[in-house]
Amino acid sequence: MFSAQNAYRAELGAQLGLALDSSSASSNREPPYQPQPAKSQFPITATDFKPTTARIVPVEWVRVMRGLSPNQRGEMVEANNLFLDNFERRRRKNNVATSYAWLACVSLNVVKGGEFLGSDAEDRIVHGFNDSLANNLQFDTTDPRIKQCSYEKNIITAGWSAVYSTGQNGVQAQQVAREPARVVLKQLLGIETR
Numbered sequence: 001m002f003s004a005q006n007a008y009r010a011e012l013g014a015q016l017g018l019a020l021d022s023s024s025a026s027s028n029r030e031p032p033y034q035p036q037p038a039k040s041q042f043p044i045t046a047t048d049f050k051p052t053t054a055r056i057v058p059v060e061w062v063r064v065m066r067g068l069s070p071n072q073r074g075e076m077v078e079a080n081n082l083f084l085d086n087f088e089r090r091r092r093k094n095n096v097a098t099s100y101a102w103l104a105c106v107s108l109n110v111v112k113g114g115e116f117l118g119s120d121a122e123d124r125i126v127h128g129f130n131d132s133l134a135n136n137l138q139f140d141t142t143d144p145r146i147k148q149c150s151y152e153k154n155i156i157t158a159g160w161s162a163v164y165s166t167g168q169n170g171v172q173a174q175q176v177a178r179e180p181a182r183v184v185l186k187q188l189l190g191i192e193t194r
C-alpha cells in the first residue's frame with residue numbers, strides 16, 4: 001500500500017516537474033511537500049459501544065464447532081477470553097474501530113511474516129476505521145449487541161491468526177494462517193497480497 005502511494009507520488013511529481021526523491025533534487029530546491037497526517041474527523045468515542053451482556057462470542061464460537069470434546073471446548077473458550085483480555089489491557093475496550101484496526105494489523109503481520117507496523121501506523125489505521133464507521137449512518141443505528149459481536153469476533157479472529165502464524169505450529173500452519181489474513185486485508189483495506 002505504501003509503495004503504491006510512493007509510486008503514485010513519484011509519477012505525479014514527474015508530471016508536475018517536481019523531484020520527490022531527495023537524491024535527484026538539486027541543493028537549491030526546497031524539499032518536496034510532505035502532507036501532514038489527516039486529523040481524525042470524529043473522536044474515538046464515536047465507535048465505542050456499551051456492552052449489552054457478558055461476552056457473547058467466546059462461547060458461541062465454540063458452540064457451533066463440531067467434534068470437540070468438553071475439555072477442548074473449555075480450552076477454546078478460555079483462549080477466546082484470553083485474546084479479549086489481552087487486547088483490552090493494551091487497547092481501547094469496547095470500541096469497534098480499534099478491533100477492526102487490530103484485525104487488519106495482525107493480518108498484515110501474518111502475511112508479511114512478522115511485526116512491522118509501529119504504533120503510529122496502528123493509530124492511523126484506528127482513526128481511519130473510526131472516521132469511516134462514525135460517518136456511516138448504518139453503523140450509528142446498529143444494535144449495540146451486533147457491535148459487541150463484531151468487536152469480539154475481530155479480536156478473537158486476530159488472536160487465532162496470530163497463534164497459527166507463529167513458528168511453533170510449523171510451516172504448514174503458518175501457510176494456512178496466511179490465506180484468511182489475505183482475505184481480511186482484501187475486505188478491510190482493499191489490499192491484495194501474495
